[in-house]
Amino acid sequence: MTKAEIERLQALLNKTGGLLELDGVMGPATRQAIRDAREMAGLAPGEEADDALLRWLDRLPDPCPALPTEGVCFIAREEAGSRDFYESQTAFPHWPGEFSGITIGVGYDLRFSADTFERDWGDKLGAREISALRQHLGAPGSAAAATDLSWIRVPWPTAWQVFVGHTLPQQIETTANTYDTLDRLPGLCRSVLVSLVFNRGPSVSDDPGSDRRAEMRRIRDLLAVGRTAEVADQILAMRRLWPNSRGLRERREREAELWREGLSRG
Numbered sequence: 001m002t003k004a005e006i007e008r009l010q011a012l013l014n015k016t017g018g019l020l021e022l023d024g025v026m027g028p029a030t031r032q033a034i035r036d037a038r039e040m041a042g043l044a045p046g047e048e049a050d051d052a053l054l055r056w057l058d059r060l061p062d063p064c065p066a067l068p069t070e071g072v073c074f075i076a077r078e079e080a081g082s083r084d085f086y087e088s089q090t091a092f093p094h095w096p097g098e099f100s101g102i103t104i105g106v107g108y109d110l111r112f113s114a115d116t117f118e119r120d121w122g123d124k125l126g127a128r129e130i131s132a133l134r135q136h137l138g139a140p141g142s143a144a145a146a147t148d149l150s151w152i153r154v155p156w157p158t159a160w161q162v163f164v165g166h167t168l169p170q171q172i173e174t175t176a177n178t179y180d181t182l183d184r185l186p187g188l189c190r191s192v193l194v195s196l197v198f199n200r201g202p203s204v205s206d207d208p209g210s211d212r213r214a215e216m217r218r219i220r221d222l223l224a225v226g227r228t229a230e231v232a233d234q235i236l237a238m239r240r241l242w243p244n245s246r247g248l249r250e251r252r253e254r255e256a257e258l259w260r261e262g263l264s265r266g
Contacts, residue, residue, distance in 0.1 A: 001026065001049070009049050012057035013037055014073045017160035019083050022070075029083055036157075063164040066172050066183075071191025074258060076163060078195055078251055079107030086156060093133065093149035095141035098245070102136040102145055104152075105159035107198060108167055114138040120166040124158050171198045178202040178216075181223045188262030189228070192255045193219075196235070199251065212241055228263060232256040 001009070003024035010020040010030055018033035031047045038046060041056040064072050080090045093102050101111025110117065114137040122130060129152050136145060175190075175197040176182045182190055196216070204217040215234040222230050235256040242248040 006030070009034075009054070009057075011069065012054070012060075014069050015057065015060050015063055016040055017063075017076070017156065017164075019073050019077050019080075019086075032083060040157075064168055064172075067168075067191050067194065068187040071188050071194075071258075072164065072168065074188075074191055074254075075168070075195045075198060076106050076160075078254070079163075079198065080105070080159065083156065086159070091153050091156065091159070093136075093146055093152050095143055095146045098242075098248075099140070101139060101141040102133070102149065103141070104133065105154050106163035106167065108162065110136045111139060111141065112201075116166070116170070120162050124162060125152075125154070168194075174202050178204060179220055179223055185223075185228070186262040186266055188258055188265065189231075190262075192235070192259045192262065195251075195255055199248075232259045235259060 006026055007022045007024045010018065010022050010024075010033075013030065013033040014020055016033065016037045018029070018036070020029055020033055034047050034049055034053070035045065037057065038044065038053055041053060043052055043056070062069050062072075067075075080086045090103075093104050095101075096103055099111075101109050103109050104121075108120070110133060113120070117134070117137055118130075121133070125133075132149060132152065136149075139145075171194050172182075175194045178197065179193055182193060185193070196219075200216065204213055204220050206213045206217075215238045219231050219234050222228070222234065233256075235252050238252050239249040
């Protein structure tokens with residue numbers, strides 16, 4: 001396959017949760033995504049992207065009608081890492097730190113999911129797993145709690161199903177309630193705002209004596225007057241909030257880069 005053909009294949013595989021970078025390289029991650037997709041399609045096991053698989057992928061709907069698949073995969077990678085990272089780290093209940101609770105699947109934070117947990121996961125995990133996780137609903141997370149739950153493993157297909165079926169639509173709705181110009185933005189820019197709200201929450205109001213939400217508020221105000229080109233600078237300005245968290249600072253940098261890319265594509 002040519003580089004362009006592999007890039008197209010990778011884009012199609014991302015509809016199944018491949019989380020692939022569109023680099024045109026038939027590497028281990030792409031081969032794993034092919035194996036997974038063949039299993040989903042009911043095809044013979046293997047790593048061949050044959051006509052039968054391509055036809056099945058072409059017919060497969062995008063995972064989210066409100067965001068481009070590229071943006072959906074961006075958010076999923078930010079929340080769960082690459083597929084390899086997921087399998088070794090985030091497939092198990094974990095604590096991202098800061099103000100998070102115990103988190104499972106693709107960024108599913110039990111601290112803020114008490115009202116939806118049973119609906120989202122009740123038929124996806126076993127009774128023992130549900131019972132153990134239920135104890136952490138609404139509670140701050142900790143490394144010790146994550147260790148206690150490390151016997152639980154959420155398979156990737158289940159994590160992806162909950163993410164695109166429940167978590168992502170809820171996050172899009174929450175984002176739209178705060179940023180009412182969301183549906184007028186380019187698709188990748190919409191994805192960036194959803195990523196921000198997913199990670200930080202929707203509030204644009206500061207607690208007394210705090211300015212932690214200042215950039216979120218400025219983004220809302222900039223969008224209201226159509227000054228979209230200035231939003232990336234506000235995303236980068238948020239790095240001040242996490243002087244000791246390289247991961248969060250780098251996430252803001254990737255979001256700012258994707259915002260600019262979204263504007264350039266239109």
